[in-house]
Amino acid sequence: AERKALQKERVELQALMKAKTTIDGFRELMEEKGVGRFDSYETWCPRMLGDARFKAVPLADRKKLFLQEAKKQGSGQQRADAVKKRQGFERFSELVSTAQMNGIFDEIQSSEEAFAKLEASEHSKDERWRALMPSDRKRLVVAVFLDEMRKRISEAEQASRDFRALLL
Structure with missing residues (x-):
């Protein structure tokens, strides 16, 4: 059994x-x-x-x-696909951060100008540039540019306050 x-x-x-x-x-x-x-x-x-x-x-x-x-x-x-896209964003963000540290966004007045300057630079030849779709690239560059502009404005306001404080 x-x-x-x-x-x-x-x-x-x-x-x-x-x-x-x-x-x-x-x-x-x-x-x-x-x-x-x-x-x-x-x-x-x-x-x-x-x-x-x-x-x-x-x-x-x-x-x-x-x-x-x-x-x-x-x-x-x-x-x-979602993981690949997220990795592409991260890699492109690194590229934009590098460009920002190199001063590519200095003295630029518009987001279109920032994107055009980045696109014309050697950074556009980097493989991380192709890691994202063009629309996503532009969106990320615009976001970084706007953050940069906010920093510039707050620094200018702080400098103005400091100057006024010196005068009084």
């Missing part, structure tokens, strides 16, 4: 391992083919029909598994 129970457990374990291998193969197939989050099963079924990993999944479970895995892959891709 004990031997039968062990054999039954072994058979169940083998079935679970086979199912996991089948699902992993199906997942790999979808990754290789580049299935997106909102792609339909009906569109991809004929393209994957010739692959043994696709046929290994029972017909009744294919669509459900396809939709489930497509959703997972899409959300994973979104996370990867």
